[in-house]
Amino acid sequence: xxxxxxxxxxxxxxxxAASVTFSSISGAYxxxxxxxxxxxxxxxxxxxMRVGNSTVDSGTNYSVTRLSGTGSAANSTRSTSASxxxxxxxGYPTSTNPSITTINLMNYASTTTYKTMLIRSNNASAGTEAxxxxxxxxxxxxxxxxxxxxxxNFSSGSTFTLYGILKA
Amino acid sequence: MAITSLKxxxxxxxxxxxxxLIYPGSYESIATVDVGAGGVASIxxxxxxxxxxxxxxxxxxxxxTSGSSFVNCTISYNSDxxxxxxxxxxxxxxxxxxxxxxxxxxPSNIGVVTFPDASIAANIFGTGIIDILDYANTSKYKxxxxxxxxxxxxxxxxxxxxxxWQNTSAISTITLTAAFxxxxxxxxxxxx
Numbered sequence: 001x002x003x004x005x006x007x008x009x010x011x012x013x014x015x016x017a018a019s020v021t022f023s024s025i026s027g028a029y030x031x032x033x034x035x036x037x038x039x040x041x042x043x044x045x046x047x048x049m050r051v052g053n054s055t056v057d058s059g060t061n062y063s064v065t066r067l068s069g070t071g072s073a074a075n076s077t078r079s080t081s082a083s084x085x086x087x088x089x090x091g092y093p094t095s096t097n098p099s100i101t102t103i104n105l106m107n108y109a110s111t112t113t114y115k116t117m118l119i120r121s122n123n124a125s126a127g128t129e130a131x132x133x134x135x136x137x138x139x140x141x142x143x144x145x146x147x148x149x150x151x152x153n154f155s156s157g158s159t160f161t162l163y164g165i166l167k168a
Numbered sequence: 169m170a171i172t173s174l175k176x177x178x179x180x181x182x183x184x185x186x187x188x189l190i191y192p193g194s195y196e197s198i199a200t201v202d203v204g205a206g207g208v209a210s211i212x213x214x215x216x217x218x219x220x221x222x223x224x225x226x227x228x229x230x231x232x233t234s235g236s237s238f239v240n241c242t243i244s245y246n247s248d249x250x251x252x253x254x255x256x257x258x259x260x261x262x263x264x265x266x267x268x269x270x271x272x273x274x275p276s277n278i279g280v281v282t283f284p285d286a287s288i289a290a291n292i293f294g295t296g297i298i299d300i301l302d303y304a305n306t307s308k309y310k311x312x313x314x315x316x317x318x319x320x321x322x323x324x325x326x327x328x329x330x331x332x333w334q335n336t337s338a339i340s341t342i343t344l345t346a347a348f349x350x351x352x353x354x355x356x357x358x359x360x
Contacts, residue, residue, distance in 0.1 A: 076260025132317030
């Protein structure tokens with residue numbers, strides 16, 4: 001049996017940065033898994049992911065359905081026709097508590113289907129959630145950019161690791 | 169090199185015996201089913217070796233049926249069609265969080281992966297990740313956990329599921345049942 005779940009690239013910020021981009025992603029895998037543990041200097045902002053083929057898509061082609069728990073209640077919310085995929089809702093990063101977010105990009109290299117993604121995100125002081133996201137494009141994904149939904153930076157020490165998973 | 173703790177007997181490939189087990193490179197591809205033109209009524213992984221600790225199934229799916237918007241495939245093990253399954257889920261539909269479940273169910277009443285049917289816009293597929301824990305253990309029942317969902321830009325579901333097969337047999341065959349459409353795909357992986 002072939003071993004897989006292969007690390008493709010890792011970024012650990014050595015200084016504050018507004019975004020992290022993985023580009024020229026090989027189409028040789030079946031799924032991608034992106035594991036993120038960021039903090040931010042101040043406030044609480046959601047992680048925003050954009051994907052594309054050669055260039056990231058900033059059009060209104062993203063949507064999500066969320067299931068969240070806040071410690072006192074469970075709820076479900078939705079974003080439609082958004083210009084990026086919101087990967088957190090209560091599981092956002094803060095200055096002291098990193099968001100622990102895993103994004104599964106399923107069949108990311110398919111040129112037949114839209115891309116569906118499964119996301120789990122956690123912030124122990126704020127909440128936890130599961131999210132399903134859709135990018136309405138049949139283009140193969142070979143670039144991913146992670147940023148925040150406000151003009152602020154990720155803090156130094158934030159980590160972003162991309163894995164490739166290949167079917168038999 | 170595996171290191172075995174003299175105190176606990178636990179093996180680890182990290183340099184520090186006694187730490188949490190870490191086996192880099194222990195995730196292996198076992199088998200894949202790609203659904204072709206015309207679709208299929210079920211997907212089966214058989215002759216699964218008992219050499220791993222856990223299994224994971226990852227996949228995307230769409231149904232050929234129409235009228236329900238979103239449907240579930242069901243799961244069964246070793247061709248057991250008896251009322252030996254139980255399951256619970258917590259799901260969100262974009263407006264409410266809902267919990268449900270029950271026991272003593274036959275496989276057709278155990279939904280596992282959720283995906284759109286033909287009434288949802290073309291090209292949209294649902295997806296699921298199924299973790300089948302300690303699948304070869306013959307001393308206990310088998311528990312799985314599932315993260316699954318489908319979004320259609322204005323409708324959809326996200327679900328967390330836990331399901332039980334009340335049988336101590338090692339799992340050697342897994343069957344997913346639904347009217348799977350072309351381009352549905354499920355891949356089985358083993359975790360050492």
